[in-house]
Amino acid sequence: MAKTQPFDDTILEKIQALQEKYAAMGQDLSSYLDGLLYADYLTYWDYINLDTLLSLQHPITPIPDETIFIIYHQITELYFKLSLHELEQLQGKGSVAGQEILKRVRRVNRYFEALTHSFDIMVDGMDQEQFLKFRMSLLPASGFQSAQYRMIEIRCTSFDRLLKEGAREVHANHQANQLAELFDSIYWKAGAVELASGKKTLTLKQFEAKYDQILLDLAKGAFDTNLRRQWNGLPEAEKNPELREELRWLDVNVNINWPLSHYKSAVRYLQRNPEDIAATGGTNWQKYLPPRFQKRIFYPELWSQEELNEWGKGWVAKEIFGKK
Numbered sequence: 001m002a003k004t005q006p007f008d009d010t011i012l013e014k015i016q017a018l019q020e021k022y023a024a025m026g027q028d029l030s031s032y033l034d035g036l037l038y039a040d041y042l043t044y045w046d047y048i049n050l051d052t053l054l055s056l057q058h059p060i061t062p063i064p065d066e067t068i069f070i071i072y073h074q075i076t077e078l079y080f081k082l083s084l085h086e087l088e089q090l091q092g093k094g095s096v097a098g099q100e101i102l103k104r105v106r107r108v109n110r111y112f113e114a115l116t117h118s119f120d121i122m123v124d125g126m127d128q129e130q131f132l133k134f135r136m137s138l139l140p141a142s143g144f145q146s147a148q149y150r151m152i153e154i155r156c157t158s159f160d161r162l163l164k165e166g167a168r169e170v171h172a173n174h175q176a177n178q179l180a181e182l183f184d185s186i187y188w189k190a191g192a193v194e195l196a197s198g199k200k201t202l203t204l205k206q207f208e209a210k211y212d213q214i215l216l217d218l219a220k221g222a223f224d225t226n227l228r229r230q231w232n233g234l235p236e237a238e239k240n241p242e243l244r245e246e247l248r249w250l251d252v253n254v255n256i257n258w259p260l261s262h263y264k265s266a267v268r269y270l271q272r273n274p275e276d277i278a279a280t281g282g283t284n285w286q287k288y289l290p291p292r293f294q295k296r297i298f299y300p301e302l303w304s305q306e307e308l309n310e311w312g313k314g315w316v317a318k319e320i321f322g323k324k
């Protein structure tokens, strides 16, 4: 009986290519084909590790709304991770073209817009009574201890821009070997401070113990490659208006819009209650959180004096970009 050819030419070509691939590594194609015979089909739930993902919510109180609080923090950390994923790709290389920066900054902006728009899940989406109950059980943990948030900032701008106000201009021309010394003046060391005594809270001390060295190392690594450096180092022809606007929008998203929507949640849950300040372990959040006090600005060279003066007053986002 004549043997029929079971494969068309394209399949045979692929088998040939696979044979070459495995042979190049001293491997035997036939054994790998055996493996394929027994391999299971991939499922959606295995591919995205769904069971693990859905098993990562562990409320520590019986209060139902605590689950919302945990999941929304986790969602935020995933968006932060996506943002870092883009920034890391930009900063792993030497010089990067303006178009590449534009593409990635646009992505980070999209993530932050999603976060800002969804923050109502926190602001309006939990019962205040429930929040105030479970919040006390979480002390001294705070979103303040989100290291990814600080990593985004370190990758977005030069280190002087992250110092507390007053120290920024003085250190505008700092060198890499000064970073360790400057680290003590980083803005967040003035947050999560005890309102009554001005001393560091346990929240801050724990964060420093776990992350100071990691963040300092990152700052050293990003000294030459942070986004501000990359923008300023571009040839003039590549500093086009589109990229300029995208960077300004990043400044607004990270330093005004997200902090403002976050601040709204602190005000909603903590301000009206007589125990408001106690609820966060007695910190100085009212003075610390509002962007108009902090005036953190990644790219001052991209803003006019008037825009800088109005920073965080709700004016920049609406007037400059026509966005809410």
Ligand code: HEM
Pocket (backbone or CB within 6 Å): 072, 073, 076, 077, 122, 123, 142, 143, 144, 145, 146, 149, 188, 191, 192, 203, 259, 262, 265, 266, 267, 269, 270, 280, 283, 284, 285, 288, 289
């Ligand atoms: C009801 C919701 C929330 C309330 C009431 C709240 C409250 C606060 C307060 C009072 C602070 C100041 C530090 C402190 O005193 O502990 C803070 C800081 C912070 N929180 Fe939240 N927070 C909420 C949701 C979130 C979420 C969902 C995230 C996402 C990760 C987050 C991330 C942060 C960050 C990154 C800081 C530091 C901000 C800075 O240094 O400028 N918070 N939060």
